[in-house]
Structure formats: C-alpha cells, structure tokens
C-alpha cells in the first residue's frame with residue numbers, strides 16, 4: 001500500500017518477480033508504475049506491506065546495508081535523471097567510480113562500450129542539457145548497465161525513441177537477460193516491446209496487479225481492461241475505459 | 251493549540267538536527283572527496299566575495315559616519331576608530347556577511363539540491379550506492395564552514411578601511427591617531443570570537459540550504475519555495491544563534 005497524502009497510488013500489489021527473467025509492467029499513465037519500481041530498490045517505502053529481495057526485507061536494512069544492497073541494482077529513470085553538472089561520459093562512469101570498479105583506463109573503455117550499445121558514440125563530452133529527451137534516456141540506460149548489475153529496472157526506456165533505436169534497446173534488454181542472466185523489470189507503454197522482451201507481463205490497474213502471465217496468456221486474455229490496453233476495440237463500453245484516461249485526476 | 255505558531259519553528263529544528271547528525275556521521279567515512287571540497291570552497295569564495303566586500307566597506311563607512319556624529323556631541327571623536335573596529339570585528343562582519351552569504355550561497359545550495367531532487371537525480375545517486383548526504387552535503391557544509399571565517403576576516407579589514415576613509419578623508423581626523431585608536435582596545439579574543447561566529451554561521455547556512463534542497467517537493471514551484479526558505483530560515487537562525495553565541499563567547 002502506498003499513498004501520497006490522500007491519494008492512494010498502490011493498494012494491494014502482490015507481485016513476484018522471477019529471478020533471471022524479464023518482466024514487463026504495463027498500465028495507464030499515472031497508475032503508479034514508476035512508484036512501484038521505486039519500491040523495488042527502496043527509494044520509496046510502502047506505507048503498509050513488505051518488499052522482499054532475495055529473502056531480505058528492505059525495511060529492515062539500515063542506511064549502509066541499503067547502500068551495499070543497491071550496488072547489485074541498475075536503474076534507468078523515466079526522464080533520465082542524469083547529473084546535469086557532469087558530461088555524458090562522467091555520468092556513465094559514475095557508478096563505476098562510486099563502486100570502485102576497474103582502473104581509470106578500464107572504466108573509460110567500459111563507458112565507450114556502453115555508449116556504443118545505446119548508439120550514442122561521440123556524445124561523451126556533451127552535457128545533459130545539450131541532449132534530446134530520447135538521448136538523455138539512452139544515456140540513463142547506459143549508466144544503469146555500466147557496472148553490470150544483476151538486477152535491472154528500466155522505466156520506459158524506449159518511450160519517444162524512433163523505431164530503429166527502439167529495436168536496438170529492446171534487443172539490448174533481451175541480450176542482457178540471456179548473456180548476463182540479469183533479472184530485468186521494464187515498464188513500457190509499447191505493446192510491440194512488451195511481447196518482444198517480456199517473459200512475464202503484469203498489468204497494474206487501480207493500485208493492483210490485475211493480470212499476470214506469459215505473453216501467450218496475455219494474448220488470450222478475456223479481461224476487458226487488459227484487452228483495451230492491447231488495443232482491442234470489441235469490449236464492453238464501461239469496463240473498457242483505458243486507464244490512461246484517468247491520469248492525474250486526484 | 252497555543253503552539254501552532256511555533257509548530258513550523260520546531261519542525262525546522264527537528265529537520266536541522268537530523269541533517270546535522272547525518273552530516274557529522276558521514277564526514278569521516280571514505281571515500282573522501284577532497285577535490286569536491288576544494289571545488290565548493292572556490293565556488294563559495296567566488297560567489298560571495300564581491301557582496302561581502304561591498305557590505306563590509308559600506309558598513310564600516312556608515313559606522314564611522316554615525317559614531318562620528320554622536321561622539322562629537324561630547325567631544326569623544328577620537329574613539330571613532332575603536333568603535334568601528336570593535337563593532338565590525340566582534341559583531342557586524344560576521345552577522346552581515348552571514349546574511350548576504352545566506353542570500354547568495356545558501357539559496358544556491360537550496361536551488362541546486364532542490365532541482366536535483368525534483369529531477370530524480372537524488373534518487374539516481376541513491377541507486378548508485380551513494381548517500382546524498384555523504385556526496386553532496388558533507389563537502390558543501392565543510393567548504394562553507396571553512397570559508398566563512400576567511401571571508402569575515404577580509405570583511406573585518408575592509409570595514410576598518412571604510413571607517414578610516416570616512417574619519418580621515420571625510421571628517422578630517424588625524425590618520426595616525428585614528429589608526430592607533432583603531433587597534434588600541436582590541437585583543438585577540440575580539441577577533442577570534444568573531445571568526446568562531448563566522449564558522450558557526452557558515453555551517454548553519456550550508457546545512458539549512460542543503461536540508462531545504464533535499465526535502466523539496468513538487469516541481470519548479472517546489473524548487474522556488476526551497477530556495478526562498480533556505481534564505482529565510484538561515485537568516486533567522488543566524489540572528490537567533492548570534493545572541494547565544496555572543497552570550498557564550500564574551
């Protein structure tokens with residue numbers, strides 16, 4: 001359960017993220033996907049309920065333990081959340097420096113590698129303010145994977161990207177899972193991506209996970225709320241109001 | 251409900267002591283970022299030197315004008331020098347510099363950290379195993395705590411020079427006896443107590459600016475609010491603590 005003031009955002013979420021798989025969370029704008037993702041790294045604490053990772057409950061960790069625990073995580077924020085006083089290269093290098101990974105030369109090499117992966121070669125000296133929204137998001141993605149964490153959380157990594165770059169990022173996500181065995185949770189609005197990268201799909205609706213299953217389960221679903229999200233038109237008129245229509249009404 | 255007007259006051263004290271202890275706790279922990287400390291010190295100096303100089307010079311000049319007029323009523327004009335220097339060194343340099351630095355540096359810290367908060371850069375730091383107090387607050391607090399006495403020392407000198415200008419050039423006092431009188435009654439304790447005050451004010455300004463910044467909520471408007479509050483709360487804190495410091499130190 002999580003509410004901000006009088007606004008209840010999450011209420012009764014029951015979700016098990018399978019290790020080593022790629023999970024996709026879908027849901028309308030403002031339904032609390034980003035809030036849910038932040039619970040997973042302890043950036044937001046639930047008002048009621050527990051968040052368990054590998055058998056450890058996050059609320060029992062003190063500040064220092066939480067810091068150590070988070071070094072296994074990589075997170076790409078919805079708006080990039082790049083440090084605007086640092087260049088692109090310094091941003092990507094940041095987790096490596098803070099976790100004391102590799103020599104200076106190795107770190108530089110890793111930065112180049114990550115930039116190539118997100119197709120941003122040559123942008124290393126730019127400042128975040130000189131980048132477009134889509135570029136910023138990709139730098140954030142590169143920064144999240146730089147220290148090779150085994151749990152990756154991506155908040156709408158492909159929103160606003162052109163189809164070609166979108167494919168590149170989707171392939172990267174699949175590759176990260178297959179080659180590194182990372183556990184991945186991705187939030188996305190893009191249905192093509194959902195089926196391309198998801199081993200499991202969960203739909204968040206009015207503070208709950210109303211549907212959970214494999215992509216084939218989802219294709220065969222009869223739930224009109226999910227159907228509406230998949231772009232089906234033949235659903236009951238009332239139940240079909242896409243949750244996007246409820247954005248920020250509170 | 252008699253305490254309602256003071257509720258905000260006590261809340262600020264609570265928040266302040268929290269960030270104070272966290273800053274102390276994080277200070278000795280590695281990695282020590284001496285480069286960042288140095289960078290912040292330079293920034294504080296560059297940002298505040300001009301306003302501090304201007305304030306001190308004109309305060310010294312006004313002090314000389316006022317005391318000259320008053321003292322000449324009972325023929326004690328020769329004490330203008332010591333009155334100006336003692337007021338500046340013991341009290342005015344530290345307090346007035348504190349107030350203008352709260353406006354210049356404290357507000358900048360509130361705005362910078364506030365922007366980082368609302369653009370999720372603080373969240374990003376935390377995910378990358380970095381405590382925002384350790385990384386952002388510790389260097390800022392010690393930089394300002396170290397720089398304030400230095401700035402106030404310069405302000406002392408300039409205030410005395412301002413007094414000299416008015417007394418000697420404008421009012422035609424004898425330069426030699428004015429200078430003699432300036433330092434005649436001053437001892438080291440006057441100087442050091444002013445500098446101790448300066449260090450405390452510096453620490454207050456930085457802690458309050460950082461605290462307001464980190465607790466920012468709600469977009470650009472929230473950043474504006476934090477910036478204003480950084481200045482207001484720090485100014486009030488300076489004036490109140492000045493009384494107790496004066497009581498304690500003299």
Ligand SMILES: Nc1ncnc2c1ncn2[C@@H]1O[C@H](COP(=O)(O)OP(=O)(O)OP(=O)(O)O)[C@@H](O)[C@H]1O
Pocket residue numbers: 004009027028029030031032033034035036078248
């Ligand atoms: N720090 C906060 N303070 C107050 N309300 C918040 C905060 N963070 C999120 N909310 C509210 O929680 C709700 C869910 O927000 P969230 O960002 O999780 O949505 P989302 O599902 O990620 O939407 P989108 O697809 O647009 O990113 C929103 O109504 C938002 O107003």
Ligand SMILES: [Mg+2]
Pocket residue numbers: 033034035078155
């Ligand atoms: Mg979101």
